[in-house]
Amino acid sequence: MAFTFGPVVSSDAVLFRFWAPLHDAITLVIEGEDDRRMERSPEGWHTLRVEGAGPGTRYRFRLPDGLEVPDPASRHQPEDVHGPSEVVDLAAYRWKSVEWAGRPWEEVVLYELHTGTFTKEGTFRTAIDKLDGLKEIGVTAIQIMPIADFPGRYNWGYDGVLPYAPDNSYGRPEDLMALVDAAHARGIAVFLDVVYNHFGPDGNYLPLYAPLFTENHKTPWGNGINYDGENSKPVRDFVIENAISWITEFKIDGLRLDAVHAIKDDNGEHLLVELARRVRESARGRHVHLVVENEDNDSDLLKRNPDGSVPLYTAQWNDDIHHVLHIAATGETFGYYADYAENRPEKTARALAEGFVFQGEHMPYRGEARGKPSAGLPPTAFISFIQNHDQIGNRALGDRMIVSQPLEAIKAVAAVYLLSPQIPMLFMGEEWGAREPFPYFCDFNEELNEKVRKGRREELSRLPGFDADDLMDPTALETFASGTLDWSQRETPEGRALIKFYRSLLTLRQERITPLLKGVGGDSGRFEAEGETLAVSWTLAGGKRLALAANPSNRPAPLPKDQQEAEVLYLLGTADDGALGPWSVRWTLG
Template sequence: MAKQNIINRTIGVNFNTSGTAEALVWAPFTDHLVLKLKNSEVAMLKQQHGYFSVTTDQLKPGDQYQFLVNDKTLPDAASLFQPEGVHGPSAAFDLKAFDWTDHGWQNIPLSNYIIYELHTGTFSPDGTFNGIEEKLNYLIKLGITAIEIMPVSQFPGSRNWGYDGVFPFAVQNSYGGAAALQQLVNACHKKGLAVILDVVYNHLGPEGNYFGQFGPYFTDKYHTPWGSALNFDDAGCDEVRRYFIENVLMWFRDFHVDALRMDAVHAIRDFSPVHILREINQHVAELMEQAGRTHYVIAECDLNDTRYINPLQKEGYGFSGQWIDEFHHALRVAAGGERNGYYSDFNGITDLANAYQNGYVYHGQYSNQRQKTFGTTTEGIDGSQFVVFSQNHDQVGNRMLGERSSQLFSFEMQKLMAGAVMISPFLPMLFMGEEWSETNPFQFFVSHSEKELIEAVRKGRKAEFADFHAEGEAPDPQAISTFENSKLSWDLLDKGHHKVMLDYYKNFIQLRKSQSAFKHTDRENMSVVVDEVNNTLVIQRWTNDQQVICLLNFSKQQQQINIPEEVTNWQKLLDSADPKWNGPATSPEIISAGKLSVPPEAILIYTQYHA
């Protein structure tokens, strides 16, 4: 593991204890580097391995600056703030200036995470970090324990999902910048909420990407679906690796973020002796040891390879957990959703049962879509290492029209799908607004300024839906209306069935938190019985002091479900078909062995406690 400064950020512009600015820039593509200030220029001293450095009292926090690289004036590749956007000058920011009040905060156990994924620009009316802060009390009452914020690194314009960021260290100016993010994290900790930040290390966006003019940040050895691959194992890779390791450490150390969700790690190619992902997690482990704080790194990975989530001690990459798209895919098909595109590889209720038992649906079987045997066994891995959901930004926003479940499934099925996530031995995640059956879509939006790029994005979106046989036209990603249409409708919370759904979610989340059989993420204490013909599942979970039985009917007809012989005088915990949840009929309060009639598209939960 390369030696890395754990205590302080060293690259870019930083301020020492005396308030003097120290700049360290990697620019091996030039022999001379100049720091350009408002009224002066400061020559920088060339160091080893392509670095340039300078210490100066001419640059203060808030001052704008740039670098002169081969006669081109460029913003800082390690900028912390871009007040005028991706093409403007950088602004110096003192990471140590914020007055933190969360010194007593300790990250909650990962197994207690109930995650709420949100997009800063569309979550609140004003689309800022302050807008999120104003809604924290709402999230607490809902029962959320951790918010997951989609990427905030500076992107072009003011409208973007965040995956087109081009300044990994700079916090989006239209959201409020770095100080506002620090304030939000501090406020979350004050209220007992953990904060997960989505980060992107598999590519950088196309507009405002000046990295290639400084040094070999990219490699031609590999390609990604989104642009040039970052250089983690080619000539010059040591300093690229340092750059992204420093980025990870900054979010934890200087922004007090509790966890990172790392986007599409399967697209990060590295054949070094120590994979960059493993090295990142090695440094995180060192930071935790030195700082005495707990941090988690969660991967988005579609390779079904437990090497990513195996601990460092077992030669894994050391991720705390990963998103499981396959649970979502199996759940959607079981619920009657389409079976085109990547959904074609899933067989509904049988694969959903498989997902409950194994996390991965494919853990060594043949995949028709991939045309190969796919996946590894998950034996011995705790359920807290898997994050599951019925909706997320990808699965909603990457539909052509961005429809949520509220537009695709009945009210009863929405309740069943929510329940299917909550009763799992995995970490549940909600996508903003699903808890009140939000009707507005979440669509793909950008705000580029380059005409050719705008047209390329439009054409790319149309081509993306070829496998899904979608009819009609995709919304224009560049149009302001596409962004505005994706904002949450907060005025729906106390209206009709939206209020009912919100109360239902609150009730289910409280159930998840209060019942030991649901709270624990032990995958061993669970049995799953599937009825393919009638499209039903019977899931039993237990701890030393409690047993629960969950009856899930995904069919559109009432079904007779066999209750196991050991079930005697079990009490009802939840009934999604109860009229109080706008359901068709209530079920018995007490059940015993035999058959129970379960309403269509419903989930029933019964329990028995042990003294």
């Protein structure tokens, strides 16, 4: 498609474009050349065609007050967010996996990673070297945390300010393309986390020349983005075209939209609806999947067409399944876990069978009702996990479960979520029991750094450890470095043993469960709980019945009578004499 924002590269010139409706005069500043006054349209577009410009040209836009700003649709920022933009011809990359059309959703096994800590070097290129190991264990898709250019040397990615530019600390745009290309060559899809609910606090110049924000909506980060007010169409196009760019120019296979509950829009067609529609139109027959994070658990975004196809969003990260499995494995009931602690076995069974635990019920921690009915959705509308960046990073020490919990407990909850009909997602290093923390980190100027330190303490004050004197400094280089994976631990006896465990589960999933997920509709799950025992079953393709009997506790529990004679697909622990041993998981298929 023809994009509205960013430079247009031709063989002998570049057309520079800049939407700045708040100003009548904009100057194009190209390094090493004379400044040029741009031409303004009535709609606030400033354009200029420059012969002789091309890939590698560095440029800025000068506002009437003399401030020089980067292109909001810059494709590369070689000197970070305050420096000049660089012209990049994305069409010049020569793709090798030209026949790649993506993977059907039911085949997806996600693996979340942070580019900067995934390898010692922290780049797109070095991530390529790890893909074979992921393929070996059964990962079919990597989920990359946000890469939109952010200020400083390191960041989780949710403080991006230039959404079209992969952060320069990870490499050039061509390096990201090479990573995507290499993943596709191995049959691995690539998902990207994108942030359309706010911009970071440093380096966002857009409000200085365009109506980016509106006072009509409030978010946790301040005024909402102007998706429905005066002059909002270009703002909507800016983010929707960004999503389309990742899909078409970088051949990304799916997007995870961060915190969509904070995207406010009173337009006739909500931004989320328009984005999904236009992205799917741009896919042109490829398997492209859209995923949401949504604290409101709004199941309407996940609805299916009568034929089972997906009109809007393919799935949602299911925090509910994380919370109940985390409590089972750790016994922790502080903070938001408290709402899931009472009748936890029943809540766990419900999350597995129906997706959401809370489907309109009041949640004391939130102080309000949460969620809509979800049983009518297929299980593949939910992504399940026992760890992710948030659930580890929102701990005071950023510690993983394996640091403090017995291995048999972790293996038990892993055997539940990896074989569930929901779509599983591993967090980087989980497969070999990585013990590195994954704390929150960022790198701003000192004034903002101090605000971050104070804000983290206040925001998470209801969680243990955030009032400690020795709390990790989220802005320190040491904090960032502590999260870097030590890949040598993958080759230890303990690491190899856990990898073998994960590989066996994912192989079993691929061979026996994945073929039965295509076309599965809603209301397929049934559940009950007796004591600590979870009894959940799903009716899958061809009328096959997948059933789970699990005892995620350190005491024996009864084995459901209707499952005692079924064919065993997988057994972890013991199941005999009508009882499940501690931390035992039994899957049957009939």
